[in-house]
Amino acid sequence: MGGLRLAVLLAAVWAVAALGCLYRNVQGYGRRTLYARPAGDPGRGVRYAFLQGMAPWAKESVRLNLPSYAAGLAFHAGLFAGFALLLAALCGLRPQGAARAAAGILTLAGGAGGLALLARRLRLASMRGLSSPDDYLSSLLCCGFVLLACGWTRTAALEPAWLAVAALLLAYVPLGKIRHCLFFFITRYQFGAFFGRRGTFPPGGSAHA
Amino acid sequence: MPETMPETGELQARLDRLTEADFQRGLEVFRGKLGQAEASFLNSCVHCGLCAQSCHYHRADPALENIPAHRLELIASVFRRNFTLMGRLAPGLTGARPLDRKMAEAWLEAVFGRCSLCGRCSINCTVGIPLPRIFRAARAALGAMGLVPPDLQATVDTALKHGNNMAVTREDWVETVQWIEEELQLETGDPAARLPLDRQGANVLFTVNPREPKFFPLSLQASAKVFWAAGEDWTLASDGGWDLTNYGLFNCNDQEAGRITRNLVDAMARLGCRTLVIGECGHGYGAARWEGPEWLRQSFPFEVKSILELMDEYVRDGRIRLDPARNPLPVTLHDPCNLVRHGGVCEAQRRVLRGAVASFTEMTPNREQNFCCGGGGGQLAMARYKRRRLQAGGVKAEQIRQSGARIVVAPCHNCIDQLMELNREYQLNVQIKTVAEMVADAIVPAASPSEVSHDHR
Numbered sequence: 001m002g003g004l005r006l007a008v009l010l011a012a013v014w015a016v017a018a019l020g021c022l023y024r025n026v027q028g029y030g031r032r033t034l035y036a037r038p039a040g041d042p043g044r045g046v047r048y049a050f051l052q053g054m055a056p057w058a059k060e061s062v063r064l065n066l067p068s069y070a071a072g073l074a075f076h077a078g079l080f081a082g083f084a085l086l087l088a089a090l091c092g093l094r095p096q097g098a099a100r101a102a103a104g105i106l107t108l109a110g111g112a113g114g115l116a117l118l119a120r121r122l123r124l125a126s127m128r129g130l131s132s133p134d135d136y137l138s139s140l141l142c143c144g145f146v147l148l149a150c151g152w153t154r155t156a157a158l159e160p161a162w163l164a165v166a167a168l169l170l171a172y173v174p175l176g177k178i179r180h181c182l183f184f185f186i187t188r189y190q191f192g193a194f195f196g197r198r199g200t201f202p203p204g205g206s207a208h209a
Numbered sequence: 210m211p212e213t214m215p216e217t218g219e220l221q222a223r224l225d226r227l228t229e230a231d232f233q234r235g236l237e238v239f240r241g242k243l244g245q246a247e248a249s250f251l252n253s254c255v256h257c258g259l260c261a262q263s264c265h266y267h268r269a270d271p272a273l274e275n276i277p278a279h280r281l282e283l284i285a286s287v288f289r290r291n292f293t294l295m296g297r298l299a300p301g302l303t304g305a306r307p308l309d310r311k312m313a314e315a316w317l318e319a320v321f322g323r324c325s326l327c328g329r330c331s332i333n334c335t336v337g338i339p340l341p342r343i344f345r346a347a348r349a350a351l352g353a354m355g356l357v358p359p360d361l362q363a364t365v366d367t368a369l370k371h372g373n374n375m376a377v378t379r380e381d382w383v384e385t386v387q388w389i390e391e392e393l394q395l396e397t398g399d400p401a402a403r404l405p406l407d408r409q410g411a412n413v414l415f416t417v418n419p420r421e422p423k424f425f426p427l428s429l430q431a432s433a434k435v436f437w438a439a440g441e442d443w444t445l446a447s448d449g450g451w452d453l454t455n456y457g458l459f460n461c462n463d464q465e466a467g468r469i470t471r472n473l474v475d476a477m478a479r480l481g482c483r484t485l486v487i488g489e490c491g492h493g494y495g496a497a498r499w500e501g502p503e504w505l506r507q508s509f510p511f512e513v514k515s516i517l518e519l520m521d522e523y524v525r526d527g528r529i530r531l532d533p534a535r536n537p538l539p540v541t542l543h544d545p546c547n548l549v550r551h552g553g554v555c556e557a558q559r560r561v562l563r564g565a566v567a568s569f570t571e572m573t574p575n576r577e578q579n580f581c582c583g584g585g586g587g588q589l590a591m592a593r594y595k596r597r598r599l600q601a602g603g604v605k606a607e608q609i610r611q612s613g614a615r616i617v618v619a620p621c622h623n624c625i626d627q628l629m630e631l632n633r634e635y636q637l638n639v640q641i642k643t644v645a646e647m648v649a650d651a652i653v654p655a656a657s658p659s660e661v662s663h664d665h666r
Contacts, residue, residue, distance in 0.1 A: 022252070029248040035502035037509075039553045049337055060578060061259040061333035068259060072335070117257075129273040130256045130282065132304030175295050176303065180253050184336055187253040190246040191337030198499065199553030200577050 011170035018174030045196015078110010327581035373452035408444035450476020453493035459587030491545030541614035584627025
């Protein structure tokens with residue numbers, strides 16, 4: 001077990017270091033100086049992008065795909081819960097009582113959400129056309145991690161398998177699309193700043209008013 | 210498949226002749242268009258596919274090729290192959306692919322043939338990837354490989370050669386302005402009503418789309434009437450600097466776009482005007498207001514405004530008085546993507562119209578969630594994609610039909626051209642007008658000439 005925990009720790013260090021390198025690499029592309037006078041506040045745009053702009057009613061794509069949106073929310077909540085459990089496990093702790101029940105529900109829902117999204121990817125021809133092997137591998141690793149985390153809340157016997165999958169998942173984070181755990185925030189920031197500067201975000205708050 | 214046009218063969222021949230040096234040049238230009246923001250975008254797509262229905266091309270034809278994420282993936286796959294370690298080490302796993310002839314053809318179809326750069330997918334992306342910025346980088350790379358559709362490039366070349374994109378001669382332009390001036394004087398009954406040319410030190414330099422003097426003189430006359438009623442101190446340039454269009458925004462050649470923008474900047478300096486006012490044109494506004502300073506790498510020493518913002522100020526400040534009863538038919542408003550979603554001018558035109566028409570109905574959706582009419586991104590200049598453009602415009606046609614309006618107001622001459630075609634194609638039986646035309650019809654003339662200060666006109 002000690003070896004597996006060490007593997008998880010090393011994989012985590014690798015993930016953080018590699019994501020850091022990716023971040024530096026992207027920074028190396030340089031930041032553009034903008035010359036056009038702003039019409040709005042980029043900061044307000046960023047706040048909108050991360051708050052109201054994430055709400056289901058703010059995006060037609062979400063309103064039209066509420067089951068997928070709900071599955072995605074559950075999946076990500078399950079992943080966060082799974083990593084919280086992983087941290088606890090590495091510290092030799094095991095949640096009890098209400099905490100255990102909550103973690104179990106979150107990870108179970110997360111696993112179900114992840115599997116539903118994977119099934120959608122497999123079922124729809126358009127989704128298969130959009131997907132590369134990385135998409136399937138990333139989904140499988142995340143689903144496996146979350147479902148094993150759920151199992152671990154019920155039985156400690158699953159810990160070796162769970163830690164092994166966790167190590168694989170962490171090792172894979174910077175290599176495939178799971179790197180969006182970093183780039184989502186950068187992109188969302190840029191998105192909000194761009195439309196905020198132009199006065200489009202927040203909607204109805206145009207500086208052209 | 211694209212329709213068979215004479216230039217289709219030319220483009221195919223160019224594709225067939227591509228060499229390794231061409232691909233390298235394309236990659237270099239592509240790389241040069243990427244900043245840290247764009248590099249982040251290329252690392253962010255999770256292929257969720259939720260963007261599909263946000264695209265009017267996909268709504269009209271739900272094919273894989275019409276999913277914005279698919280178009281992005283074509284470009285991101287080349288990015289990974291050439292600019293990331295994993296893409297080089299494990300191309301099969303990450304879906305990394307080289308920029309070769311087949312990929313160049315796929316890019317051409319994706320970013321010129323199936324995209325109007327409207328950005329609706331950005332707003333609806335679960336991550337928030339501004340996809341048009343990546344598509345522009347790909348268009349620029351294709352341009353470096355000589356793969357801009359020839360008729361689109363011809364529009365840019367005409368603007369570079371003649372100072373306007375329809376090769377209107379100075380003589381024709383000046384004569385047209387003088388003729389419209391006479392018409393304005395007849396309409397207003399005011400012999401002092403003017404369309405001033407080259408008035409030094411005027412507050413406003415007004416710029417127009419060459420379609421106005423060529424095909425829609427009433428549109429220019431309407432703007433002039435608004436300026437007359439407001440007592441504005443304004444001018445037109447008689448030479449370079451009157452055309453607001455800039456198709457460099459669409460071929461994505463920043464140098465050429467910058468040279469076209471320079472006409473406006475030079476006219477402002479030559480005439481000593483304070484505000485550059487862009488007539489009703491979405492891409493023209495985007496080019497002058499937002500992209501021009503970036504292409505020229507300078508902050509402009511003057512303000513750039515849309516005429517919509519100016520008219521809004523006139524109404525707010527009581528400089529013009531409107532009677533909505535003069536426009537009794539139900540009206541709806543089209544939101545040009547470059548003016549609204551990418552330009553941030555969302556409310557001014559609405560406030561103006563509410564004061565100018567008796568019955569105003571919004572399309573659904575509207576503002577930053579509007580659907581592109583299908584004519585943006587240079588689509589109107591690329592004949593080979595005409596059938597697809599009209600098919601994609603079906604979404605807008607349905608929006609118009611649902612609104613129940615008899616008049617569609619579109620503050621953009623490119624959109625107007627597309628909407629006129631949609632009007633015929635989908636038998637909408639609507640009138641299509643600019644905001645200024647509606648305002649001009651609603652203007653309540655001053656009771657006496659003394660109520661309008663004409664000292665500068």
